[in-house]
Amino acid sequence: MFTIEILMQAVMESRDGILIADARAPDHPVIFANPAFEQLSGYDLEDILGRNCRFLQGTDQAQRNISILANSLEKGKHSIVTLRNYRKDGSLFWNELSISPVFDQSGVLTHFIGIQKDVTARVVLEQRLRKERRLLERDKENLEQLVVHDTLTGIYSRKYFEDQLRTRWDQLIDTQESLVMMFIDVDYFKGFNDTYGHIAGDDALRKVASILDDSLRRDSEFVARFGGEEFIVLATEMTAEQAIMHAENLCRSVRDLDIPHAASPHQFLTISCGVVRMKPSSMAQPEVLLEQADSALYQAKARGRNQVASCEP
Ligand SMILES: Nc1nc2c(ncn2[C@@H]2O[C@H](COP(=O)(O)OP(=O)(O)OP(=O)(O)O)[C@@H](O)[C@H]2O)c(=O)[nH]1
Structure with a gap:
């Protein structure tokens, strides 16, 4: 039998970080963070509650994906973006953030729920592959020039x-x-x-x-x-x-x-x-x-x- 306790347990034991923000309060403060999020970010619950989650971007606010995210939230739509976020100790991690708006029965936006995944290893690998591909292409061009x-x-x-x-x-x-x-x-x-x-x-x-x-x-x-x-x-x-x-x-x-x-x-x-x-x-x-x-x-x-x-x- 499905119970609210099972739901709570699932959220608390999820490997992905889960945040809930209040969409009706000014500046959408975080009202819940699960243990996986604390582990992922290095922040304790008391550091997080009551703040807008943009603190995770630190001073690195000029990211294209942030405006993509803001646009879809404004339209009440779900969005997945990958952002540069920073742990409490200042270290960078790439956060694949999936945010969904939550509406009450009368259709009023009440909350945002954000699922966070640390995809740093994947992004770093992709960046390395892109760099290697660029170098290979340059070598190939040089070789072709040499042959011709x-x-x-x-x-x-x-x-x-x-x-x-x-x-x-x-x-x-x-x-x-x-x-x-x-x-x-x-x-x-x-x-x-x-x-x-x-x-x-x-x-x-x-x-x-x-x-x-x-x-x-x-x-x-x-x-x-x-x-x-x-x-x-x-x-x-x-x-x-x-x-x-x-x-x-x-x-x-x-x-x-x-x-x-x-x-x-x-x-x-x-x-x-x-x-x-x-x-x-x-x-x-x-x-x-x-x-x-x-x-x-x-x-x-x-x-x-x-x-x-x-x-x-
Ligand atoms: N500096 C220089 N010399 C080269 C190069 N490639 C070949 N040579 C020289 O060109 C010379 C060709 O000499 P030979 O084949 O004996 O012909 P030749 O002295 O030009 O005489 P003829 O062709 O019969 O008029 C050789 O001494 C080669 O070392 C190069 O890239 N740079």
């Missing part, structure tokens, strides 16, 4: 080039458009490093990368660092003549940087360039472009460097 961009020169990486080569090759099989590749290699670069040192060598590679990048005009072309002192330009929408002229411009731009190179017969830093233009086909692999551009580059080197050689299959 070459760390020394900042232009596209070999990985990006290889992905683009495969993608564009497949796209152009259908449209029957040609793909143009320029394989670029800095001339006598070993001699440059030996003469001026590796740091000056790095600096020269940055300048070459930058001028190549600046010399590109179309959205459909890009330059990547293939490795060491080798660069690749991949382009579409160019005739064979345009491709060769474009490559010759690149050679001139690098020579016009006027970077002294005492170990080169040209006396300035130069590049050689192998150009190939090909219609992608499902019968071939895109690597064939690289092989042909490489063999054109070999010819440009063999003919004296600082020049372009082409290979149109």
